[in-house]
Amino acid sequence: MRGGDDNTVGEARRLRLSLKLLADVGLVGLPNAGKSTLLRRISAARPRVAPYPFTTLVPALGVAEALGRRFVVADIPGLIEGASEGAGLGDRFLRHVERTRVLVHLVDVGGGRLEGRDPLSDYAAVRTELEAYDPQLLSRIEIIALSKLDLVPDPAELEPLERALRSQGREVVRISSATGEGVEALLHAVVRALERAPRESLPVPSQAPAPA
Numbered sequence: 777m778r779g780g781d782d783n784t785v786g787e788a789r790r791l792r793l794s795l796k797l798l799a800d801v802g803l804v805g806l807p808n809a810g811k812s813t814l815l816r817r818i819s820a821a822r823p824r825v826a827p828y829p830f831t832t833l834v835p836a837l838g839v840a841e842a843l844g845r846r847f848v849v850a851d852i853p854g855l856i857e858g859a860s861e862g863a864g865l866g867d868r869f870l871r872h873v874e875r876t877r878v879l880v881h882l883v884d885v886g887g888g889r890l891e892g893r894d895p896l897s898d899y900a901a902v903r904t905e906l907e908a909y910d911p912q913l914l915s916r917i918e919i920i921a922l923s924k925l926d927l928v929p930d931p932a933e934l935e936p937l938e939r940a941l942r943s944q945g946r947e948v949v950r951i952s953s954a955t956g957e958g959v960e961a962l963l964h965a966v967v968r969a970l971e972r973a974p975r976e977s978l979p980v981p982s983q984a985p986a987p988a
């Protein structure tokens with residue numbers, strides 16, 4: 777652009793701005809694991825729920841409360857969906873997980889089992905995806921929620937799976953977002969985890985976020 781007689785030349789710049797949501801807790805898991813349903817159960821957020829992938833294209837945030845503490849929970853969509861479709865959506869959503877202090881990793885032990893899925897390999901697949909995005913995510917405090925408990929005919933069957941996951945040093949909770957069973961226990965585990973997760977362990981952003 778020319779600025780009149782003094783021949784000043786303006787500058788054109790292309791900026792790519794990205795929004796990083798700030799949440800205390802990130803819900804991760806394969807598509808259909810029950811993340812959006814859980815968020816609806818524990819908060820006033822109304823993310824879409826449907827039995828097919830790509831339902832959630834925008835991460836939803838909700839405020840949950842337990843033991844007198846309030847915390848922000850983000851439903852992180854796009855894990856695996858994006859990667860397996862080659863759409864690169866995994867990355868687009870995973871950046872929202874970077875600054876969460878605690879992960880809740882949902883593993884479907886009800887519906888998935890009916891489709892012949894193996895919960896341990898589902899779990900491992902998501903961990904692999906997290907690692908590919910940022911290896912530091914593997915050391916973030918993670919609580920495993922075995923979901924859709926209401927679809928498990930004999931919950932005693934879950935014991936070997938729980939032992940295997942606990943032997944990896946993880947806390948494991950059984951939940952059903954349909955009946956509410958175990959959900960309060962999960963929230964208590966989250967509050968305890970948030971208490972041990974120091975805010976200082978977060979990477980310091982290069983610029984302070986703008987006030988909301």
Ligand SMILES: Nc1nc2c(ncn2[C@@H]2O[C@H](COP(=O)(O)OP(=O)(O)O)[C@@H](O)[C@H]2O)c(=O)[nH]1
Nearest residue numbers: 808809810811812813825826827924952953954
């Ligand atoms: N029976 C049962 N179905 C569930 C439960 N949680 C989620 N679902 C169903 O599983 C499907 C996928 O749930 P959704 O929350 O959309 O999964 P997301 O892709 O991880 O967000 C939907 O049909 C839900 O109604 C649960 O606790 N019990």
Ligand SMILES: [Mg+2]
Nearest residue numbers: 811812831832
């Ligand atoms: Mg969803």
